[in-house]
Amino acid sequence: MARNVAQADALLKRKGVRIVNVARSCVIDEEALIRALDARIVAQAALDVxxxxxxxxENKLVRHEYVTVTPHLGASTTEAQEGVALEIAEAVVGALKGDLATTAVNAPIVPTEVLLELSPYVALTEKLGRLAVQLVAGGSAKQRGLKLTKERIVLDGSPEKPFEFIQVRIANVESKFASAVCDSGEITVDGRVKNGKPHLTKVGSFGVDVSLEGSMILCRQVDQPGIIGKVGSILGEENAKVNFMSVCRIAPRKQAVMAIGVDEEPNRDGLKKIREISAVEEFMFLKL
Structure with missing residues (x-):
């Protein structure tokens, strides 16, 4: 830390200078400052340290007619210490609850209104990341290295508009499900914020439009009649609450992906019955 930057020699170099120190007391040689003020070399000073x-x-600087002094609000007053303690406690509680950190160390301070606007997109990114990681579970990403990239599109060409689509790509993975839904062997998941809620819009080569709330069953299947009914009947028999279902196919009678939103994980018997449907090539239960 710099000490005695404003020493006697420095204070004598510019007559009429005005000095403000709200940083650290050691920055200024207080005795030299008093002499410079008395000699009218330093016109005025403002200090809170x-x-x-x-x-x-009896401190001469406190009583000097050319010095303005204020309390050191960051440390000295009881009120300031209480305020800082409350702010820290609220920030820690918010971070533990998963809220955006407004006062993170070594991060730019973002206005509250901006944080509120960005928070749905942060939630979307988190959900897409969880989904992608589960899709490639059991692959060799850990051995080869994990690479995350985000691709964003600004709506209407305006930089003040919020980002609508966020893409998360995990490269260099070897997963049966991932390679099945994407020709390149990489798994790509796209999403958007719809009515303030995160939505999945694409899995690999398959376009969907489903909510990323709760949990999801993702099925890769042969596109043929009756599959939706069979899966729905099994879930109904197991008393599993279905809140959405979306199916996307590459072409008629070829491969399709079905996304089913459920409130809780079906029991093992129900999952086994779905797995035994001949047209279902693979399925996963995903916790979001």
Whole structure:
């Protein structure tokens, strides 16, 4: 830390200078500053830090007619310490609850209104990341290295518009499900914020439009009649609450992907029955 930057020699170099120190007391040589003020070389000074805090009443700087002093609000007053303690506690509680950190160390401070606007897209990115990681579970991403990239599109060409689509790509993976839904062997999941909620819009080569809330069953299947009914009947028999279902296919009678939203994980018997449907080539239960 710099000490005595404003020493006697420095203070004598510019007559009429005005000095403001709200950083650290050690930056200024207080005795040299008093002499410079008395000699009218330094026109005025404003201070909220002193070598001894809180400063004594007999401190010449505190009583000097050309010095403006204010309390060191970051440390000295009881009210300031209580306020700082409350702010820290609220920030820690918010971070533990999963809220966006407004006062993260070594991160730019973002206005509250901007954080509120960005928070749905942060939630979307988190959901897409969880989905992608589960899709490639059991592959060799850990051995080869994990690579995340985000591709964003600005709506209407305006930089002030929020980002609508966020893409998360995990490269260099070897997963049966991932390679099945994407020709390149990479798994790509796309999403958007719809009515303030995160939505999945694409899995590999298959376009869908489903909510990323709760849990999901993702089926890769042969596109043939009756599959939706069979899966739905099994879930109904197991008393599993279905909140959405979406099916996308490459072409008629070829491969399709079915996404089913459920409130909780079906029991093992129900999952086994779905797996035994001949047209279902693979399926996964995903916790979002």
């Amino acid at each position: 002193f070598t001894e805090e809180p400063p004594l009443q």
